[in-house]
Amino acid sequence: xxxxxxxxxxxxxxxxxxxxxxTTVSLVLNNRGDASxxxxxxxxxxxxxxxxxxxxxxxxxxxxxTKQRNQILGVFTYESVFPSASGDFYxxxxxGIEDRAERLGWDLLLFxxxxxxxxxxxxxxxxxxxxxxxxxxLLGREIPSDELARLIAEDYPFVSVGRRDDAGGxxxxxxxxxxxxxxxxxxRAQELGHRRIAFVGIGVGxxxxxxxxxxxxxxxxxxxxxxxxxxxxPGELLDDLLERGITVALAEERADAIALYAVAAERGVxxxxxxxxxxxxxxxxxxxxxxxxxxxxxxxRAMGVRAVELLEALLSGTATERQLLxxxxxxxxxxxxxxxxx
Amino acid sequence: xxxxxxxxxxxxxxxxxxxxxxTTVSLVLNNRGDASxxxxxxxxxxxxxxxxxxxxxxxxxxxxxTKQRNQILGVFTYESVFPSASGDFYxxxxxGIEDRAERLGWDLLLFxxxxxxxxxxxxxxxxxxxxxxxxxxLLGREIPSDELARLIAEDYPFVSVGRRDDAGGxxxxxxxxxxxxxxxxxxRAQELGHRRIAFVGIGVGxxxxxxxxxxxxxxxxxxxxxxxxxxxxPGELLDDLLERGITVALAEERADAIALYAVAAERGVxxxxxxxxxxxxxxxxxxxxxxxxxxxxxxxRAMGVRAVELLEALLSGTATERQLLxxxxxxxxxxxxxxxxx
DNA sequence: CGGCTGTGGTAATCCGAATTAGCAGCAGGC
DNA sequence: GCCTGCTGCTAATTCGGATTACCACAGCCG
Numbered sequence: 140x141x142x143x144x145x146x147x148x149x150x151x152x153x154x155x156x157x158x159x160x161x162t163t164v165s166l167v168l169n170n171r172g173d174a175s176x177x178x179x180x181x182x183x184x185x186x187x188x189x190x191x192x193x194x195x196x197x198x199x200x201x202x203x204x205t206k207q208r209n210q211i212l213g214v215f216t217y218e219s220v221f222p223s224a225s226g227d228f229y230x231x232x233x234x235g236i237e238d239r240a241e242r243l244g245w246d247l248l249l250f251x252x253x254x255x256x257x258x259x260x261x262x263x264x265x266x267x268x269x270x271x272x273x274x275x276x277l278l279g280r281e282i283p284s285d286e287l288a289r290l291i292a293e294d295y296p297f298v299s300v301g302r303r304d305d306a307g308g309x310x311x312x313x314x315x316x317x318x319x320x321x322x323x324x325x326x327r328a329q330e331l332g333h334r335r336i337a338f339v340g341i342g343v344g345x346x347x348x349x350x351x352x353x354x355x356x357x358x359x360x361x362x363x364x365x366x367x368x369x370x371x372x373p374g375e376l377l378d379d380l381l382e383r384g385i386t387v388a389l390a391e392e393r394a395d396a397i398a399l400y401a402v403a404a405e406r407g408v409x410x411x412x413x414x415x416x417x418x419x420x421x422x423x424x425x426x427x428x429x430x431x432x433x434x435x436x437x438x439x440r441a442m443g444v445r446a447v448e449l450l451e452a453l454l455s456g457t458a459t460e461r462q463l464l465x466x467x468x469x470x471x472x473x474x475x476x477x478x479x480x481x
Numbered sequence: 482x483x484x485x486x487x488x489x490x491x492x493x494x495x496x497x498x499x500x501x502x503x504t505t506v507s508l509v510l511n512n513r514g515d516a517s518x519x520x521x522x523x524x525x526x527x528x529x530x531x532x533x534x535x536x537x538x539x540x541x542x543x544x545x546x547t548k549q550r551n552q553i554l555g556v557f558t559y560e561s562v563f564p565s566a567s568g569d570f571y572x573x574x575x576x577g578i579e580d581r582a583e584r585l586g587w588d589l590l591l592f593x594x595x596x597x598x599x600x601x602x603x604x605x606x607x608x609x610x611x612x613x614x615x616x617x618x619l620l621g622r623e624i625p626s627d628e629l630a631r632l633i634a635e636d637y638p639f640v641s642v643g644r645r646d647d648a649g650g651x652x653x654x655x656x657x658x659x660x661x662x663x664x665x666x667x668x669r670a671q672e673l674g675h676r677r678i679a680f681v682g683i684g685v686g687x688x689x690x691x692x693x694x695x696x697x698x699x700x701x702x703x704x705x706x707x708x709x710x711x712x713x714x715p716g717e718l719l720d721d722l723l724e725r726g727i728t729v730a731l732a733e734e735r736a737d738a739i740a741l742y743a744v745a746a747e748r749g750v751x752x753x754x755x756x757x758x759x760x761x762x763x764x765x766x767x768x769x770x771x772x773x774x775x776x777x778x779x780x781x782r783a784m785g786v787r788a789v790e791l792l793e794a795l796l797s798g799t800a801t802e803r804q805l806l807x808x809x810x811x812x813x814x815x816x817x818x819x820x821x822x823x
Numbered sequence: 824c825g826g827c828t829g830t831g832g833t834a835a836t837c838c839g840a841a842t843t844a845g846c847a848g849c850a851g852g853c
Numbered sequence: 854g855c856c857t858g859c860t861g862c863t864a865a866t867t868c869g870g871a872t873t874a875c876c877a878c879a880g881c882c883g
Contacts, residue, residue: 147635149869160833165871177831194631199610200545201869204838209542211590211613241593246610248553249589251582263536268588270489271541271553293536491839502863507841519861543839546868827882836873843866850859 148195157189164190168197212236212245212447213272215253217260217279228423228439229278232300235443236276243451248272262286269295274450276300280423281345298450300442302346302464311453311461313446317347320435320467321354321389321419328387328415329358331477335384337364339376339399340391340419351391351419373398377406380414386478387415389434393422396432400474411476418474420467433472438465490537499531506532510539545613550796554578554587554789555614559602559621570765570781571620574642577785578618585793590614604628611637616792618642622765623687640792642784644688644806653795653803655788659689662777662809663696663731663761670729670757671700673819677726679706681718681741682733682761693733693761715740719748722756728820729757731776735764738774742816753818760816762809775814780807 150164157164159182166178167186178186189195203209214236216229240247248271253260262269262277263286269275274296282299288307290297302314328336342352342365356363366379368391377399380388390396396418403410410416411433418434442465452458492506499506501524508520509528520528531537545551556578558571582589590613592604604611604619605628611617616638619629624641630649632639644656670678684694684707698705708721710733719741722730732738738760745752752758753775760776784807794800 147869151869161870162833162835162872163831165869166832169871171872177829179831182831196605196612198869199613200542201838202871203542204546204869205871206838210610237591237593245593246613247591247593249579249591251579251587251589268541268552270538271588289536489839492841493839503840504842504863504865505861507839508862511841513842519859521861524861540839543868544841546839547841825883828880830879831877833876834874837871839868841867844864846861846863848860848862850857852857853855 147198148193150195150197153186153189153193153195156193157186159186209271209273210245211248211272212240212450213248213250213269213275215250215260215262215275215277217282228421231439232278232443232446235440235445236447237443238440239444239447243447245273245447250275259283263289274298274454276446276450280347296450296453298446298453300446302350302462304346309462311449311458313442313449313463313465315347315420315437315442316464316466317350317420318354318357319464320469321351322358323354323469324417324419324434325355325358325389328389328417328475331475333387333415333478335364336387336389337366337380337383337385338391339366339380339388339395340368342367342391347420348391351389355389368392368395373402374406377402377408377414381408385414387417387475389417389419391419393418393420393432393434396434396474397422397428397430400428400430400432411474412479415475415478418472430474431470431472433470433475435467435469437467441465489540490535492537492539495528495531495535495537498535499528501528542613551613551615552585552587553590553614554582554792555590555592555611555617557592557602557604557617557619559624570763573781574620574785574788577782577787578789579785580782581786581789585789587615587789592617601625605631616640616796618788618792622689638792638795640788640795642788644692644804646688651804653791653800655784655791655805655807657689657762657779657784658806658808659692659762660696660699661806662811663693664700665696665811666759666761666776667697667700667731670731670759670817673817675729675757675820677706678729678731679708679722679725679727680733681708681722681730681737682710684709684733689762690733693731697731710734710737715744716748719744719750719756723750727756729759729817731759731761733761735760735762735770735774735776738776738816739764739770739772742770742772742774753816754821757817757820760814772816773812773814775812775817777809777811779809783807 150161153164154161163178163182164186167183218229237247250268253262277297277299282303284304284306287303287310291306291308291310297311299310299312302312303310325336336359338352338355340351341348343349352365364383364385366376368376373395388399390399396416399416400410403414408414416432418432420435420437421439445463445465449458449461449463453461492503495506496503505520505524506528509525541551560571579589592610619639619641624645626646626648629645629652633648633650633652639653641652641654644654645652667678678701680694680697682693683690685691694707706725706727708718710718730741732741738758741758742752745756750756758774760774762777762779763781787805787807791800791803791805795803
């Protein structure tokens with residue numbers, strides 16, 4: 140029968156009702172029958188009976204004051220977690236994170252309170268609440284290195300989802316091996332007989348961009364063409380590609396691959412007949428297309444799962460390797476074929 | 482310059498460095514320049530300087546021990562928050578919740594740790610952690626009334642997303658007015674000349690099911706046909722409908738409407754020519770269809786937003802009405818037309 | 824009977840911050 | 854010179870539970 144007391148039940152209340160001390164209640168609850176504290180079955184049962192009757196629940200906050208772990212896994216995203224677009228890039232990561240968190244008995248704390256200043260969210264702001272969580276997972280295309288550096292300097296346990304460059308020290312991460320995947324895809328194009336292959340995308344800034352360009356250059360050479368996408372329409376891009384005699388466009392962004400495909404179809408340019416189009420990963424922008432592009436996918440769900448596991452290892456001190464790259468899933472697809480002349 | 486101390490900084494550390502007492506640090510941090518505690522600018526600046534230099538952050542949990550609010554909004558779902566299917570029913574709710582939480586400066590705590598016992602998650606389990614949050618939002622098709630009753634009995638601040646029947650007292654909720662929307666849609670069908678209208682779906686159990694059936698009965702009468710969907714294939718359902726001479730099927734589940742439409746097309750039954758099909762809400766199951774069904778949509782995003790607002794009002798004691806029904810968005814669509822004979 | 828070892832429990836302290844009560848020191852008034 | 858009042862700060866206490874140190878008592882031994 141629940142107490143109708145206005146204030147919540149405490150161990151002190153239980154102690155009074157069971158005619159023991161608060162200490163005893165705590166000992167019973169924590170099953171400490173060892174060494175210094177021995178509770179005979181009779182007393183233990185009496186305490187447990189009162190607990191059952193009152194429906195007492197320990198205050199998790201008070202508990203955390205003395206214990207180390209809080210069983211809360213922080214998740215910091217540099218964009219909204221629940222965007223309106225359903226074809227969400229982050230969704231699979233979070234599904235993996237949730238799955239593993241559930242299995243570990245952790246709750247997920249989404250830091251939605253972080254205010255947006257100067258156009259982006261920042262971890263460290265006036266009233267930073269990182270410490271509520273035992274550790275934190277970081278999601279985002281780009282993460283300012285000063286924030287990473289500070290996390291490292293403060294020795295705060297965190298794992299980045301996605302590879303990050305050193306920031307005043309190595310950053311713990313679980314990333315996708317964009318470099319290897321892009322290199323493999325480029326080599327495959329070469330094996331098919333292609334000689335004019337271009338990288339289409341940003342290629343700088345975020346690690347994920349730079350990694351792909353690096354993989355491309357590793358296979359195609361340092362001077363292989365890189366066509367930036369900024370401020371150019373898919374039409375202009377297509378013109379440029381054809382003018383240069385390119386036969387394979389490696390699109391960093393799946394969305395660009397889709398746009399390129401669409402504008403090509405519009406103009407009667409055959410894909411892959413006249414131009415092969417390869418998607419280097421998954422779309423970070425909401426676009427719908429059920430076209431089976433050649434290229435690769437990012438193991439997003441697995442990355443989420445492994446990131447939680449790595450954080451757990453860091454927290455329990457059992458981590459051996461703090462940086463992990465997962466292979467991307469290569470897809471044959473239908474948009475990469477041998478060049479016309481071959 | 483961040484301290485490289487192994488343990489986290491506390492107010493005591495700050496106090497020592499600034500050569501004041503822990504009390505003073507707390508007073509400075511809480512801007513208490515009033516009445517009993519006056520801190521001159523000089524001392525205040527000295528303390529603030531140390532805080533800035535060390536990067537001290539107050540432990541939010543310790544704070545919660547003494548303060549009321551923690552700025553954490555709990556979210557309890559009876560299913561996974563991040564399902565693998567992208568066409569997720571809960572997504573819009575959460576988007577609304579996140580949006581409002583962000584604006585209020587709250588963090589979102591997803592109770593993913595709640596273990597699944599006897600096939601479902603339960604709020605109250607061995608190590609219940611509800612109290613980490615200031616209050617909680619509940620999501621799910623069905624919520625056991627004993628859990629609701631206990632929340633009410635314990636006077637824990639919560640809001641259900643979706644209408645709920647009383648459970649030892651009125652349940653605070655922000656729901657969708659399924660009853661009115663279903664009634665309106667049914668009446669619209671009647672105005673078009675339909676006389677044989679059937680309700681297709683569960684119609685019992687969850688409030689959202691019962692509400693729809695009630696709205697249907699209010700317009701179509703107590704004995705209007707109700708065809709359960711459990712253990713029947715869409716084909717069997719269609720046979721039954723046609724056999725009974727039904728001209729409008731009101732599908733509680735959008736997924737059933739889609740399935741019905743598909744099997745009708747397969748068999749050469751014209752929708753809406755031979756049979757009108759109406760969708761009473763949005764799909765709780767992942768199904769893809771861009772068909773513009775007649776019927777209505779659930780204002781999911783708005784419900785999320787309003788639920789956070791209601792919880793805020795409950796917490797600050799400014800709530801006037803604790804139960805709120807939002808109107809559904811009626812859609813004309815193309816699957817409801819006058820019956821053949823009309 | 825004094826000393827020793829186990830039992831069975833409790834008082835006291837701590838965690839980190841917030842809050843209350845109150846104390847020194849000094850100025851001004853009479 | 855004493856009381857009052859203000860300034861500037863701190864000691865002590867609180868929140869709820871975990872932990873440590875220790876105490877009272879019984880039983881047994883020599």
